[in-house]
Every structure is written in structure tokens, then in C-alpha cells.
Amino acid sequence: MPDAALDFAGNDYLGLALEPRVREAAADGARRFGAGATASHLVSGHLSVHETLEQKLAEWLGRERALVFSTGYMANLGVIQALADRSTALFQDRLNHASLLDGAALAGARSRRFHHRDTADLERLLARSEAALKLVISDGVFSMDGDVADVTELAAVARRHEGLLMIDDAHGIGVLGDTGGGCTEGTSPTEVPLLVGTFGKALGTGGAFVAGDASLIDHIAQFARSYVYTTAQPPAVTAATLEALKIVRDEPERRARLADNIALFRREAASLDLPLSDATTPIQPLTLGDEARTLRWAARLDACGVAVGAIRPPTVPDGQARLRITLSARHARADIERLLEGLARCRQEDTPCATA
Structure with missing residues (x-):
């Protein structure tokens, strides 16, 4: 990274x-x-x-x-x-x-x-x-x-x-x-x-x-x-x-800020119809299923300057490859919006991400 x-x-x-x-x-x-x-x-x-x-x-x-x-x-x-x-x-x-x-x-x-x-x-x-x-x-x-x-x-x-x-x-x-x-x-x-x-x-x-x-x-x-x-x-x-x-x-405000970031990501990801899990913790997996697709999405995000984990078997079961996205209290709203923009573009499969 x-x-x-x-x-x-x-x-x-x-x-x-x-x-x-x-x-x-x-x-x-x-x-x-x-x-x-x-x-x-x-x-x-x-x-x-x-x-x-x-x-x-x-x-x-x-x-x-x-x-x-x-x-x-x-x-x-x-x-x-x-x-x-x-x-x-x-x-x-x-x-x-x-x-x-x-x-x-x-x-x-x-x-x-x-x-x-x-x-x-x-x-x-x-x-x-x-x-x-x-x-x-x-x-x-x-x-x-x-x-x-x-x-x-x-x-x-x-x-x-x-x-x-x-x-x-x-x-x-x-x-x-x-x-x-x-x-x-x-x-x-x-x-x-x-x-x-x-x-x-x-x-x-x-x-x-x-x-x-x-x-x-x-x-x-x-x-x-x-x-x-x-x-x-x-x-x-x-x-x-x-x-x-x-x-x-x-400093409980750090946990409060993290909770706000999680809520923002989940709300906006749902509006983009991204494959969210039910998790409400900082770990937000997007299960894509196919390993090649998962690697392709991760590479496109990387080209945007956004690093996410591309998790494949044997770490997860067959057919459950995913992007493991983690939120932090230090992320600004603009950071999360940049991630979401990259994910939205990934849904278009072959549309390359423009560098932010």
C-alpha cells in the first residue's frame, strides 16, 4: 500500500x-x-x-x-x-x-x-x-x-x-x-x-x-x-x-466519531445498492463471491489511491471472496466519500477510476 x-x-x-x-x-x-x-x-x-x-x-x-x-x-x-x-x-x-x-x-x-x-x-x-x-x-x-x-x-x-x-x-x-x-x-x-x-x-x-x-x-x-x-x-x-x-x-468522542463514520458508510453504501453485510462494527465486508471480481475491484480502488483488503479462500469459504473495508475515527467525511465513489465506479465493472 x-x-x-x-x-x-x-x-x-x-x-x-x-x-x-x-x-x-x-x-x-x-x-x-x-x-x-x-x-x-x-x-x-x-x-x-x-x-x-x-x-x-x-x-x-x-x-x-x-x-x-x-x-x-x-x-x-x-x-x-x-x-x-x-x-x-x-x-x-x-x-x-x-x-x-x-x-x-x-x-x-x-x-x-x-x-x-x-x-x-x-x-x-x-x-x-x-x-x-x-x-x-x-x-x-x-x-x-x-x-x-x-x-x-x-x-x-x-x-x-x-x-x-x-x-x-x-x-x-x-x-x-x-x-x-x-x-x-x-x-x-x-x-x-x-x-x-x-x-x-x-x-x-x-x-x-x-x-x-x-x-x-x-x-x-x-x-x-x-x-x-x-x-x-x-x-x-x-x-x-x-x-x-x-x-x-x-476520550469517548473517538468512539463516537468512529460510530458516525460507520453509519455514514453504511447509509451511503446502501443507497448505492452495494452488497453490505449486517455488521455495525468498523469491519464492513462487501461479499462479491468471485475471486477474480474481488481482485479486480481492489485493483481499481488501489488505482484511485484507496486501499482495501481483498480476502479470498482459504481465509474465507469458497464463493465468499470479499472486500474487507475497515473504518477508523481518523477518516474524514471526504475520505469516506472518496471510497464510496470508487466503489460506485467498480460496479460499472470496466469503468476505470480517475485519480482523485
Whole structure:
């Protein structure tokens, strides 16, 4: 993607990646703590800045403890591997992120896949299981479709069958909820014992966390291989995340601006008869079906200086290739109008886009 292109492909939902305060916090973190943590958390790499971030996260999310991982992928791998083994029964939404499926594979546990957002199907599968540990896992906001899990119902079903619920809210943290706490905001630790989130989306930095009961998090810290056997997150990134977290909590107007941009895009896209989904999150997929058509639309938008994601199988099922369009609080109305103009021209198939 050219530097000058309008970015409707990335996940910087609140515009914090380029926020001067966040960038300055990263620079200050490097000056204070150095360029790297130099060791794993359990050796000497766990610095005061990591500890502060974990405390702030736990307080914000209403959990006893949080644990910072270097990436979201490593968080999901580590949490599942630390808790599950071949005797564990895992129940995963069919559209869960690849890292959740890979975590099950690393643990040697079989994943039973329930129909997307279908808690009746989940209940049917749970009722058949006699496993000592039943781990129910779902994305919070689904990364390719933009729809949101019914966390309350998932929690109720899991509790009825003595299961442990894990929500990966990578795309909801910072965006959803009155305080940006994501799709689990307002739930108790009993309802959602394991909450995973990332910093590389709405918070604009990098890394991830898991939050939950202190004893559960301590177990993960001791046995998650992707946490134990890797160098701790660079302190500059952690310092930047601390500042981003403060902004998320103190500036709800960013979420309001994002909501306005989502509403504008959906209203105007509907008037153009574009193939919208029902998603009301920043992830707005336009399912075109045909891979060649999807690539053609993406190339035409690129020629207009507008970057969108062209998503094809195996990331999505056959016949569901799509443009994955993401909205941000930093988009101006003119930016969204330029995107819509490009999409309108794409409907004309062979009409080239004029450079704006």
C-alpha cells in the first residue's frame, strides 16, 4: 500500500497508531527502559512498565489479573496450550480466528466446531461431552465478517454445562462498550473467565493480553510456552500502549466519531445498492463471491489511491471472496466519500477510476 493511499484495510479503528501522544510515549519508553526487554518475563524481562500495564488492564476490565503477550497470535496459542491437552474438549465457533484453531492443535486437543453464532448447536455438542474440562472459545468481533458474538448467551450455555468460556475480543477492545471495554464489557469474571485482547487494532500499538482470575492467569504465566520462552515485549511498545489505553478511557468522542463514520458508510453504501453485510462494527465486508471480481475491484480502488483488503479462500469459504473495508475515527467525511465513489465506479465493472 503506497504511503499516500487512504487506508481502509488496516485495523487502526481509533486512529491511535499515528497519535502524537502515543508516539511520544513510545520514544520516552525507549529512552527510559532501552530498545528491548532483553529477556523473558520470568527471567529479568518483566519491567515496571509491563507491570503497570497489566495492573491498568485488570482494573479497566474488572478482572483480578492480566498478562501481557508479545502478539495476539502468541496469546491465543499460549492460553489454549497452557489449559488444554488431549483429554480437553474444545468447542469453537466455525469462524474463529486461525490462532485459536492453531492453539488447539498445539495443545493436542480436538476442536469441535459449532455453527457460527449458533448457541443451540453449541449446547447440543456440550451435552454430548463427558470431558472433565470443556473449553468454549469464540471471537468477540469476527475479523472477516464484522459481526459480534452473543457473549451473554455463550456464557449461559457454558455455565449450564460446566464449561470455561474464552473470548478473543481482538477487534472489540477499544471500540465497543461505554468505556471501550469491548463486547464483554459489563460481564463478570464468572461469566467470561478468560478474556483475550490485542493492542494492535484499536489501541494502535502491538501485543496482546489475557485477563481473568489471578490463579488462572498465574497458571498461564507458568505454562504458556509462547509466554515463558520468548523475550518480553519491547518496553517502548508497552509504554505506547499505556498512553493509548489512557486515551481510550478518557476520550469517548473517538468512539463516537468512529460510530458516525460507520453509519455514514453504511447509509451511503446502501443507497448505492452495494452488497453490505449486517455488521455495525468498523469491519464492513462487501461479499462479491468471485475471486477474480474481488481482485479486480481492489485493483481499481488501489488505482484511485484507496486501499482495501481483498480476502479470498482459504481465509474465507469458497464463493465468499470479499472486500474487507475497515473504518477508523481518523477518516474524514471526504475520505469516506472518496471510497464510496470508487466503489460506485467498480460496479460499472470496466469503468476505470480517475485519480482523485
